[in-house]
Amino acid sequence: MTLAPTKTPIVSVRGLVKHFPVRSRGVLRRQVGDVHAVCDVNFDIYSHETLGLVGESGCGKTTTGRLLLNLVPATAGEIRFQDRDIVPLSRSQMRPLRREMQIVFQDPYASLDPRMTVNEIIAEPLRIHGVYKRDKVRDLLKMVGLSPEHGNRYAHEFSGGQRQRIGVARALALQPKLLVLDEPVSALDVSIQAGVINLLEDLQDELGLSYLFISHDLSVVRHIADRVAVMYLGRIVEIAAVEDLFRNAAHPYTQALISAIPVPDPKKERTRKRVILAGDVPSPVSPPSGCRFRTRCPKFAGQLTDDERKKCTDEIPALAERGQGHQTACHYAEALTLI
């Protein structure tokens, strides 16, 4: 892609689709429809790079992260990890690959087994893969900034930020190359969040990790990501290098998203240009035809002529380079600086 055309990606996703069946209630449980959670998603992640995946709740970003690890089976598409398509692999075929790719969850309370001590939690991946050594657990605890003496305590004895560090240590135990970070700091207080973000940045530099950083918080993504993909209702609507995206957002949804984030600076906040969206996200069971964003799009509502609108309703805009220097999925893309 734009940033590193010479390197080969560590993982590349092509035409990824995930539909969840909607079933009727009762004995027959007939399938009555599909939730179009992820639709024709394409992206690459290069080594030692962070791809930010942003969008609002229900946009399919979390499902994309689970698909990438084959934790939920894909409906269609290809995920090439180290030159091998992992979509058709069974659970036991996936097992050796689990050492290469891991996940950190959003909720630092739900993601650690309350009946296990911290030592047991961090040792679990090592035991599963038969590489348990006691010193290794100690080293991992030190690596994430926790004292090894605390290993015999239960997870609930730690604060949210410390628990998230335990989650990171568990994910790193098998020395993976790719880490899916699913909203890893969203549940934390701001003063704690910064420490975890710094830790993630340090670990990336130290271990040469690649991150898929899933978040709804554009401020955090701007801080940590090298490239950013914006999702809306199952599709990627824009993907660009981080600075490019924030300076020249070309998709009306990206623009609305950026302008909706409150800035902790009263003077800037008072004078900012805002794009406020009307309405709510449509149901993913029956997404709008053509461009999925058109029902909320301020451009569609206010600026386009009827002829131009026809294209939005009839034709799905492809994610393509449209003269803004990066890929965007809007027929009438126009770069705008909002900050």
Place this chain on the structure above:
Amino acid sequence: MTSAPPVVPVPAAAVVRERTQSEMVLRRFSRHRAAVTSLVLLLLVVLFAYVGPLIWKYSFTDITDDLSQPPSLGHPFGTDLIGHDTMAQVMRGTQQSLKIALSIALIGTVLGSLWGAIAGLYRGRWDFLMMRIVDVILTLPTIAVAAAVAAQGVGGSQWWSIAIILGALTWPYVSRVVRGVVLSLREQEFIEAARALGGGSTRIILRHLLPNALGAITVTATLTIATGILGEAALSFLGVGVQSPDTSLGLLVSINRDAVNTRPWLFYFPGLFIILIALTINFVGDGLRDAFDPKQTRVRQ
């Protein structure tokens, strides 16, 4: 409507010294006064049933010269028409009843936990089929079915045949509870984390699901013991349970029901023990439920 104050959870400002799970369970249980009292009473009953016969001068088979005596120092619970010491009989009866009830709880809990855990973990068609079987068993009138089966005399009237019959009719209750717990547990992120680490189903069930469901299983198992005591009593009362010369609390009540007016001690003492055991176990179960419930962190008001 709008003026009604909404229920507002008070934010968790209470950052209190943390304890391990078992410590908290013990603490909460010990604050449940009825449960602690019941536990003490229950232990006394167990001591009475199992240690009592070693000390007491009469055995339940002994026939003394005192016929139809009301309670006295020599025979605290009186004697019956033939001269059996009622206290010795109640000791033996309690022993047998407890043994049967514990076996019922054991069978019901093991079977029910596995059944419920498998249904909850695999969901889908298997879950549907398994839970419909549970529904069917739950619609059966337990005592009537148990009496009918026991009357067929499978395994004679051995104590263990009663335990098996009643256990086979109680496990559906346990399986429902366990399935519910597993259904909510399997959606937890730590289960997904274990899968992401490459953990197989066996590991997930043994290392994660069962330890976390242990609280719920303990509570149900306790309550199943109480149901077992009553079930055994009912069957023996109907004459298809424990048979003489052996005895049980249910049988004692049954044999002596004609004596309610003439020699009430024969009827009331075993009856009292049935109520005492069922009641105390229920209170202990209640206490355990509250103790395992993580929402019970604040002081009772």
Place this chain on the structure above:
Amino acid sequence: MTAPSEVLLEVDDLTVGFPTEDGIVQAVRGVSYQVRRGDAVGIVGESGSGKSVTSLAVMGLLPRNARITGSIRLLGEELLGRTDDAMSKIRGNKVAMIFQDPLTSLNPVYTVGVQIAEAIQAHHSVGKVRAMQRAAELLEVVGIPNPQLRVNSYPHEMSGGMRQRVVIAIAMANDPDLIIADEPTTALDVTVQAQVLEALEAARKETGAALVLITHDLGVIAGHADRVNVMYAGKLVETGTVDEIFYQPRMPYTLGLLGSLPRIDESGRPRLIPITGTPPSLLNLPPGCPFGPRCPKVRDLCEASEPALTGTTNPRHQAACHFHTELASATAEEVFS
């Protein structure tokens, strides 16, 4: 009506304690502040700082076992010690409250139109038809499309953002003097948050009510508050105008909060400056400054005595730090590294 600078709400030395098995958790430890007519006061703090408990106390919504002392006066009338009945006359009349979860304040079995109309009729003698008309008007003010149709919707037929706007419409119907919004947008997506905040501004313009906005989001505070109260460990640790707090913070905690935020308006990748450690337990707080254990500038005096909220360069810009004078024009980088 009274003079514009009249004090609407006066909280004086408020303390709130919750008895637990280990003793009393002091959730609020002597908080005093004022809200004047038309003011927009932001209360910011992290979880457990006591920011929500303070406002629940104002509304009389704390659980019965809470131990409350101090004074809360609304238009000169003492609210503490009133019966629940007396408080419910004030709730929704002079003061409206908006919670994080709109479902707690909406009744699921009535349409939103009926609920708004009922609020209108509770305080104005108008007919049912007129009240429903007014309900539709109010829905329009808060930016709900097709308000004539939407009055007939039930809460569960609406999205979270729309429900929150209905709650705001109900708040407006009562024509309150004060709106207390407790994390009104925390559960919502950013684009929906923008809609709800706009509805809140519209409601303020329409009713002229003062606003107490409780949030952990410094960005929301920056855009919607005139004055800011920063809370930490159950106390106000800094108070001032929004510009004073954001541009000249005089309490290391405020400085640390601002420094630890990733910024959407800054390019490059300046390293974030975390505050080390965690907030103290509110049970048996040690003497001294509660922020001391996490403060890089901590000295002997900080461990010996807890600093009071005192005026800095401006008497209404107050900070609870012994050394606030040294913090003039300091940056988070200088203080925390």
